[in-house]
Amino acid sequence: MESSTILFIITLVTLFIFLSWLITPIPQEVPYEVEQITSQNQSRPVPINTTSNSSSGNSITSGVRPRNTSREITPAMIEIVQSIGPQLTESQIRLDLQRSGSVEATVNNYMENGTLPFPEGETAPQQTAPTHNIPPSTVSLNLLEKYGLTEDEAVEGTPEELKGKWGASKEERSTFLEKKRKEMILNARKRLASQLSNEKPNVL
Amino acid sequence: MAPKSTAQKRLLKEYQQLCKDSPPGIIAGPVSEDDIFLWECLVEGPPDTPYENGVFPATLTFPKDYPLGPPVLKFNPPLLHPNIYADGTVCISILHPPGEDPNQYERPEERWSPVQSVEKILLSVMSMLAEPNCESGANVDACKLFRDNRQEYDNQIRQHVMKSLGL
Numbered sequence: 184m185e186s187s188t189i190l191f192i193i194t195l196v197t198l199f200i201f202l203s204w205l206i207t208p209i210p211q212e213v214p215y216e217v218e219q220i221t222s223q224n225q226s227r228p229v230p231i232n233t234t235s236n237s238s239s240g241n242s243i244t245s246g247v248r249p250r251n252t253s254r255e256i257t258p259a260m261i262e263i264v265q266s267i268g269p270q271l272t273e274s275q276i277r278l279d280l281q282r283s284g285s286v287e288a289t290v291n292n293y294m295e296n297g298t299l300p301f302p303e304g305e306t307a308p309q310q311t312a313p314t315h316n317i318p319p320s321t322v323s324l325n326l327l328e329k330y331g332l333t334e335d336e337a338v339e340g341t342p343e344e345l346k347g348k349w350g351a352s353k354e355e356r357s358t359f360l361e362k363k364r365k366e367m368i369l370n371a372r373k374r375l376a377s378q379l380s381n382e383k384p385n386v387l
Numbered sequence: 388m389a390p391k392s393t394a395q396k397r398l399l400k401e402y403q404q405l406c407k408d409s410p411p412g413i414i415a416g417p418v419s420e421d422d423i424f425l426w427e428c429l430v431e432g433p434p435d436t437p438y439e440n441g442v443f444p445a446t447l448t449f450p451k452d453y454p455l456g457p458p459v460l461k462f463n464p465p466l467l468h469p470n471i472y473a474d475g476t477v478c479i480s481i482l483h484p485p486g487e488d489p490n491q492y493e494r495p496e497e498r499w500s501p502v503q504s505v506e507k508i509l510l511s512v513m514s515m516l517a518e519p520n521c522e523s524g525a526n527v528d529a530c531k532l533f534r535d536n537r538q539e540y541d542n543q544i545r546q547h548v549m550k551s552l553g554l
Contacts, residue, residue: 324464324551325550325551326444326553327552349403349406349407353420356406356420357419359406360416364429368442368552371431371442372553374440375549375554379554
């Protein structure tokens with residue numbers, strides 16, 4: 184029984200040593216390393232979720248570095264602001280989040296001013312105004328001109344033959360298509376002409 | 388021959404189907420098979436509308452991710468219609484990108500999805516010509532004219548049709 188008691192005590196002691204090793208503050212050089220990493224990252228602020236950070240996070244925020252550089256700007260934060268102000272660019276939002284430190288403050292800034300300041304050297308992206316309502320200047324209205332038809336041209340080849348046909352080569356297919364187009368235009372023209380001639384006697 | 392993308396294969400298939408069994412009043416096909424993403428279409432004006440007897444040419448421009456994204460349909464020359472922009476671009480629900488309408492106006496199944504096709508677009512366009520929808524107007528001037536002065540609206544379209552057929 185002696186030996187098992189000894190074993191038990193030894194186990195307790197090793198456990199105590201191990202736990203106290205875990206609890207002791209990290210030696211000075213580790214935060215220094217972390218700071219080096221973060222200062223490299225400052226040019227493009229990203230959440231510092233390295234493994235060393237998770238265990239030594241306390242020592243970082245407790246005054247080694249100035250307060251505002253420790254702000255993490257996550258893509259989620261940018262996304263929230265962007266959903267409120269869709270025309271804001273990512274760099275605008277990031278800049279303001281860096282300054283304000285919270286989504287609420289940035290959103291308030293945006294609500295108050297209607298926009299957020301741009302980072303240096305960046306300007307508002309060119310607004311792509313809808314160009315839908317500017318009619319093109321020169322388009323020939325005349326279909327006969329457009330498709331090179333003469334007024335009394337007859338369609339070569341019987342239309343029924345063309346129906347449902349799939350040419351063997353692409354040249355053949357485009358000829359078929361061309362013929363069908365001509366046929367449709369000329370038929371429409373005939374119909375309109377007969378309609379007009381029917382209407383005219385009524386007018387006169 | 389270069390390997391064909393999904394979009395090219397699908398467009399070629401639709402072209403073939405339209406050739407074999409095309410709905411009346413519609414002709415559509417690529418301008419040149421070397422560039423299958425640009426089509427030229429002819430749409431006949433539906434009877435008993437001011438567009439009757441008219442033949443209206445339009446271009447269809449397909450995105451490279453077709454059929455995931457909808458093509459752009461543009462009448463060339465532009466056509467006077469409440470749902471056609473002054474530059475000829477058609478604005479109807481089937482040509483809008485898939486998903487929910489931010490304005491909750493269109494149902495998702497009305498919008499573009501890969502189950503739609505060129506044929507369905509052109510058939511929608513024909514019914515659009517027959518029944519303009521002023522509630523979601525693209526061309527405000529045409530909307531006003533259609534609502535307030537139908538006679539002048541009809542007249543302008545008939546003039547357009549006659550001019551286009553050289554009569």
